[in-house]
Amino acid sequence: MARIAPLSGFPEWLPDGRVVEQHVLDTLRRTFELHGFAGIETRAVEPLEQLLRKGETSKEVYVLRRLQADPETDEAGDKQLGLHFDLTVPFARYVLENAGRLAFPFKRYQVQKVWRGERPQDGRFREFVQADIDVVGAGDLPYHFEVELPLVMAEALGALREIGLPPVRVLVNNRKVAEGFYRGIGLDDVEGVLRHVDKLDKIGPDAVAELLQAEQGATPEQAKACLELAAICGEDVAVVDRVRELAASYDAVTELLETGLAELRALVAAAAERAPGVVVADLKIARGLDYYTGSVYETVLVGHEQLGSICSGGRYDTLASDGKNTYPGVGLSIGVSRLVSRLLSAGLVRATRGVPSAVVVAVVDEEHRAASDAVATALRARGIPVEVAPSAAKFGKQIKYADRRGIPFVWFPGAVGEDGVRGPDQVKDIRSGEQAPADAATWEPPAADLWPRVVPAEA
The missing domain is CATH 3.30.930.10 (Bira Bifunctional Protein; Domain 2)
Known part of the structure; x- marks a missing residue:
C-alpha cells in the first residue's frame, strides 16, 4: 500500500484541536450577535472575472473545471468559476443581488472556508476558515461604523484572553x-x-x-x-x-x-x-x-508579531456597485485557521478532552447491554453526553478505555443478584478514584466536566 502523505496548506486538526477551533468560532459568533450582526453564508464559487477585478492576481485563485468535460454540452461561452479567496467579494455580490430585501445599514457576520493558492507556511494555508463582519449602507455609510467595527473585533478577540490568547x-x-x-x-x-x-x-x-x-x-x-x-x-x-x-x-x-x-x-x-x-x-x-x-x-x-496580521480589513466605497446604486461598507476578517494554528503550535491553550462524552457506561456482559443502554438514554435525556463501552471486557479495561479518551467518569450498572433484583448503580471519577452510588434520574457531573472546555495550557 502506498504511503499516505499529508497535503501542505490544508489543515486538519485532531479532535482536541477541533474543540479549540469550535470554541474560538462560538466566542466570535456570540460577540458578533451581541452587536447585532446577522449570520449569512454565500456560495463557494464566483465567476472568475469577478474574483480578479479587485486587486488580486490570477495565481491565487483556484479555478473549477470538470474532470471529464462533455464536448457536446460544455460551451466555450460559459462563465469560468473559481473558489473564493476571501469573503468580501462574495458578500459585495450578495448585497447587490439582495438589496431589495435587505434593511440598511445591513450588518452581517460570515464564517466560511476560503481557498487561496499561495505558498503554505507558518499560519498561511491554501484552505482556511475566515470569520468576517461587515456593515454596508445604501448610498452612504456614516463614519462612526469605521470606529465601531475594530472595537467589536477587539472585544471578540479580548473574550478569548481567558483561554490563553495573547493580547x-x-x-x-x-x-x-x-x-x-x-x-x-x-x-x-x-x-x-x-x-x-x-x-x-x-x-x-x-x-x-x-x-x-x-x-x-x-x-x-x-x-x-x-x-x-x-x-x-x-x-x-x-x-x-x-x-x-x-x-x-x-x-x-x-x-x-x-x-x-x-x-x-x-x-x-x-x-x-x-x-x-x-x-x-x-x-x-x-x-x-x-x-x-x-x-x-x-x-x-503581542509577542507573536512574526505571524503577521490575524485580522484585517477596512472601508470600501465602490466594491458593491451596479453602476446606478452604490453600497459603501466597512469590514474586518479574522483568519481563524491562522489564529488556531498559533494557539496550538505554540502550546498556548489545551482542550480538557477531545470527545464530548463525560461518562462511559460500563457493560457487565453482552447479555445485559440493554441495561447499560437504558442508563445512557436516561442521562442523555437530561443533557449529559454519554457513551456505552464498546465491549464487555473486564472493568479495568473499560476504565482504561475511558482514560485513553479523556472521559472523567465510568458508570457501573448494579449487579443482578440471584433473586433477579438489580443492585444500586455506581459511578467512579477515574481521576480521583472516588466511587459512589448514583441514580441516572438525578446524578450529574460537575459543571466543569459536563462538556469539553478550552483552558490556558498551564491550567
Whole structure:
C-alpha cells in the first residue's frame, strides 16, 4: 500500500484541536450577535472575472473545471468559476443581488472556508476558515461604523484572553491620510505607492525606497517622505499632530489629508476611551487591495508579531456597485485557521478532552447491554453526553478505555443478584478514584466536566 502523505496548506486538526477551533468560532459568533450582526453564508464559487477585478492576481485563485468535460454540452461561452479567496467579494455580490430585501445599514457576520493558492507556511494555508463582519449602507455609510467595527473585533478577540490568547493590537490607518500626503508631495500613483509601502515589514525600508524610485519614479526626497510617514505610530491623538507637522515640513498639507486626519483622530480617541491600549495608529498600514478608501486595519498578537496580521480589513466605497446604486461598507476578517494554528503550535491553550462524552457506561456482559443502554438514554435525556463501552471486557479495561479518551467518569450498572433484583448503580471519577452510588434520574457531573472546555495550557 502506498504511503499516505499529508497535503501542505490544508489543515486538519485532531479532535482536541477541533474543540479549540469550535470554541474560538462560538466566542466570535456570540460577540458578533451581541452587536447585532446577522449570520449569512454565500456560495463557494464566483465567476472568475469577478474574483480578479479587485486587486488580486490570477495565481491565487483556484479555478473549477470538470474532470471529464462533455464536448457536446460544455460551451466555450460559459462563465469560468473559481473558489473564493476571501469573503468580501462574495458578500459585495450578495448585497447587490439582495438589496431589495435587505434593511440598511445591513450588518452581517460570515464564517466560511476560503481557498487561496499561495505558498503554505507558518499560519498561511491554501484552505482556511475566515470569520468576517461587515456593515454596508445604501448610498452612504456614516463614519462612526469605521470606529465601531475594530472595537467589536477587539472585544471578540479580548473574550478569548481567558483561554490563553495573547493580547492583541489593532493597528489602524486611513487611506485618505496616505493619499492626501502622497499627492501633496507630488506622487500621483497612490495605489502603486501603497503596494510598496505595504511591503515594509517584509522587505525593509531600504528596499521599499528603491522600489518607490525605480517603479514609481519617486525622487530620493519623496521616498524619504513616504518612509517618514510610515514610521509614525501612537496610541493617542498626538499621532495626528505628528502627521500634520510632517506634511507641513514638505508643504504637503491637502484637504484630503485633513479629512483623513479628522477621521483618524475620531477613531483613535474613541478607542482610547473604550479599549485603552488596544488600538494603535500606525501610518505604515496600507492594505494593498485597491478597493479600500478610508480606514484600514491590521491586528497582531503581542509577542507573536512574526505571524503577521490575524485580522484585517477596512472601508470600501465602490466594491458593491451596479453602476446606478452604490453600497459603501466597512469590514474586518479574522483568519481563524491562522489564529488556531498559533494557539496550538505554540502550546498556548489545551482542550480538557477531545470527545464530548463525560461518562462511559460500563457493560457487565453482552447479555445485559440493554441495561447499560437504558442508563445512557436516561442521562442523555437530561443533557449529559454519554457513551456505552464498546465491549464487555473486564472493568479495568473499560476504565482504561475511558482514560485513553479523556472521559472523567465510568458508570457501573448494579449487579443482578440471584433473586433477579438489580443492585444500586455506581459511578467512579477515574481521576480521583472516588466511587459512589448514583441514580441516572438525578446524578450529574460537575459543571466543569459536563462538556469539553478550552483552558490556558498551564491550567
